[in-house]
Amino acid sequence: MIICVASGKGGTGKTTVATSLALSIAGQAPLFLDCDVEEPNAALFLKPELIDQEEVGILIPEVDFDKCTYCGRCAVVCAWHAIAVVGRRVLVFPELCHGCGSCTLSCPEGAIHEVLHVMGRLESGRAGPIAFGHGILNVGEAMAVPIIRQLKAKHVANANHSVAILDASPGTSCPVVETMRGSDFVLLVTEPTPFGLHDLRLAVQVARDELGLPVGVVINRDGMGDSGVDNYCAAEGIPILMRIPLDRRIARAISGGEALVEALPEYRPRFVELYERILAQFDSRKEAR
Amino acid sequence: MKQLVILSGKGGTGKTSVAAALAHLASAEMPIVLADADVDAANLELVLHPTKREEHVFMGGQVAVINPDRCTLCGRCYEVCRFDAVFPGDDTYRVDPLACEGCASCVYQCPATAILSEEQQAGLWFRSDTRFGPLFHAHLFAGQENSGKLVTMVKQQGRLLALDEGRELLIVDGPPGIGCPVISANAGADLALLVTEPTVSGVHDLERILGTVNHFRVPALVLINKADVNPAHTAKIEAYCRAEGIPLVGKLPYDTVVTAAMVQGQPVTAFQPDGPMALALRRVWARLRQYLNGAGLSPAAVGR
Numbered sequence: 033m034i035i036c037v038a039s040g041k042g043g044t045g046k047t048t049v050a051t052s053l054a055l056s057i058a059g060q061a062p063l064f065l066d067c068d069v070e071e072p073n074a075a076l077f078l079k080p081e082l083i084d085q086e087e088v089g090i091l092i093p094e095v096d097f098d099k100c101t102y103c104g105r106c107a108v109v110c111a112w113h114a115i116a117v118v119g120r121r122v123l124v125f126p127e128l129c130h131g132c133g134s135c136t137l138s139c140p141e142g143a144i145h146e147v148l149h150v151m152g153r154l155e156s157g158r159a160g161p162i163a164f165g166h167g168i169l170n171v172g173e174a175m176a177v178p179i180i181r182q183l184k185a186k187h188v189a190n191a192n193h194s195v196a197i198l199d200a201s202p203g204t205s206c207p208v209v210e211t212m213r214g215s216d217f218v219l220l221v222t223e224p225t226p227f228g229l230h231d232l233r234l235a236v237q238v239a240r241d242e243l244g245l246p247v248g249v250v251i252n253r254d255g256m257g258d259s260g261v262d263n264y265c266a267a268e269g270i271p272i273l274m275r276i277p278l279d280r281r282i283a284r285a286i287s288g289g290e291a292l293v294e295a296l297p298e299y300r301p302r303f304v305e306l307y308e309r310i311l312a313q314f315d316s317r318k319e320a321r
Numbered sequence: 322m323k324q325l326v327i328l329s330g331k332g333g334t335g336k337t338s339v340a341a342a343l344a345h346l347a348s349a350e351m352p353i354v355l356a357d358a359d360v361d362a363a364n365l366e367l368v369l370h371p372t373k374r375e376e377h378v379f380m381g382g383q384v385a386v387i388n389p390d391r392c393t394l395c396g397r398c399y400e401v402c403r404f405d406a407v408f409p410g411d412d413t414y415r416v417d418p419l420a421c422e423g424c425a426s427c428v429y430q431c432p433a434t435a436i437l438s439e440e441q442q443a444g445l446w447f448r449s450d451t452r453f454g455p456l457f458h459a460h461l462f463a464g465q466e467n468s469g470k471l472v473t474m475v476k477q478q479g480r481l482l483a484l485d486e487g488r489e490l491l492i493v494d495g496p497p498g499i500g501c502p503v504i505s506a507n508a509g510a511d512l513a514l515l516v517t518e519p520t521v522s523g524v525h526d527l528e529r530i531l532g533t534v535n536h537f538r539v540p541a542l543v544l545i546n547k548a549d550v551n552p553a554h555t556a557k558i559e560a561y562c563r564a565e566g567i568p569l570v571g572k573l574p575y576d577t578v579v580t581a582a583m584v585q586g587q588p589v590t591a592f593q594p595d596g597p598m599a600l601a602l603r604r605v606w607a608r609l610r611q612y613l614n615g616a617g618l619s620p621a622a623v624g625r
Binding site for chain 2: 206
């Protein structure tokens with residue numbers, strides 16, 4: 033069971049919900065992956081002991097000038113203009129390269145081989161019974177997706193965890209799609225405000241309409257704004273699986289780096305209940321098929 | 322013409338609420354242009370109620386399209402795709418357009434020339450009028466790539482109009498994170514306003530966004546939102562800014578009036594002009610104006 037926690041709007045409490053969910057079902061030894069590689073914050077709350085570290089990135093071309101005939105085929109096939117042949121020089125622009133390998137495959141002389149261009153790193157370890165992993169995009173690098181893809185490939189693909197919780201980045205574009213892809217359920221954390229609602233709609237479009245995944249909503253800071261999110265969920269038939277009230281104690285605990293369920297243990301059974309509701313949603317959908 | 326970009330690293334720190342308030346305050350003193358560079362979750366329009374004047378199609382990247390009549394099922398496309406975008410179907414291979422990066426590697430490798438690259442519409446961009454000035458904004462379609470390219474488009478249009486009409490300030494409301502759309506939003510800015518909050522995440526993300534704007538040599542200023550939620554962390558951010566030579570342009574209180582204004586669809590400075598939040602934002606704008614005029618922007622503010 034892979035649960036992706038996403039939101040559309042930033043700062044609605046994705047990491048708060050994802051970390052507290054993991055801590056509340058720690059007995060199941062879940063896998064937790066922080067896929068917000070631009071701003072990975074889950075480690076601040078789960079405080080894992082990081083054991084393993086690995087540099088990751090994309091494979092970029094390197095030209096063997098003994099073989100190169102400067103025919104320019106590599107530049108023709110590159111969709112990103114990341115390689116250029118100027119006279120008897122071949123220039124590679126790593127920041128434009130997407131690592132697709134097309135130039136290497138297309139070179140008639142076999143004059144291109146590939147080298148790793150480091151864009152970030154993966155770290156993993158344990159937070160008690162929780163297996164933890166996150167990716168960190170290097171500052172100044174543009175592409176988050178390759179880091180997310182490798183983080184997931186490393187941990188999700190060959191894992192035997194009964195539950196994996198993926199914490200996504202805000203927004204609705206490619207990094208979020210990459211995180212959601214292959215999940216069994218998308219938990220959307222929102223706040224009951226016009227901004228929260230607007231971005232929730234977009235997140236539902238990606239998760240439910242484009243990727244065809246079951247979705248459920250957590251309303252965080254319940255009571256702060258208006259009833260727009262409630263009305264929308266009712267009209268769309270999207271289940272509201274949990275409400276977390278607007279509570280200064282929660283804001284304070286989180287600001288100091290404490291997980292919600294550790295600062296306020298009375299929330300632990302409510303997160304267990306959230307997990308059971310997700311399972312129930314998932315099962316009822318399977319039966320409906 | 323000056324270009325001010327509002328960024329945060331962490332999402333939900335109040336970028337858009339600050340941007341709307343600054344648009345309100347700045348437009349009372351000078352002609353401005355606005356650009357919403359958070360193209361995957363554009364919220365500025367919820368506060369500014371724009372009247373759309375122009376709508377344009379945004380063509381994003383390419384997507385591979387397989388012609389089933391020519392496909393010989395050899396599987397070469399599946400083999401060369403590094404983005405898990407090609408998968409075997411019943412009578413032909415298929416492409417998942419959301420996963421396809423548009424690299425065209427499969428197009429060139431297909432021995433039956435059964436694959437073409439087709440440009441896809443990835444969104445829309447708009448020129449609108451608001452009561453504070455023209456707004457350029459966009460909708461990236463759900464799950465699309467190339468948000469950086471769309472951000473650049475929206476900003477360029479805003480910049481051109483500002484230059485054409487002699488407007489003095491372009492305010493860019495940026496996206497969260499530090500990746501491609503943020504780098505595009507930050508490019509060419511005269512000043513970056515970094516909105517943070519006194520939480521462990523806020524502090525952590527401030528360091529990363531500051532690294533990003535420094536990397537691209539844009540001078541930065543810091544604004545601490547919800548400063549009273551955790552005074553210890555606020556003090557930490559202040560000390561950090563001092564140590565790094567980054568000017569702190571102000572502190573905003575935690576105030577539910579921000580949400581109330583959002584629900585009413587108004588900048589907080591217009592919703593409750595004499596409240597503590599509006600007064601704090603006026604002070605922030607006064608300082609920002611000085612920095613935009615060049616006063617007090619020393620090389621130290623450019624950081625390491």
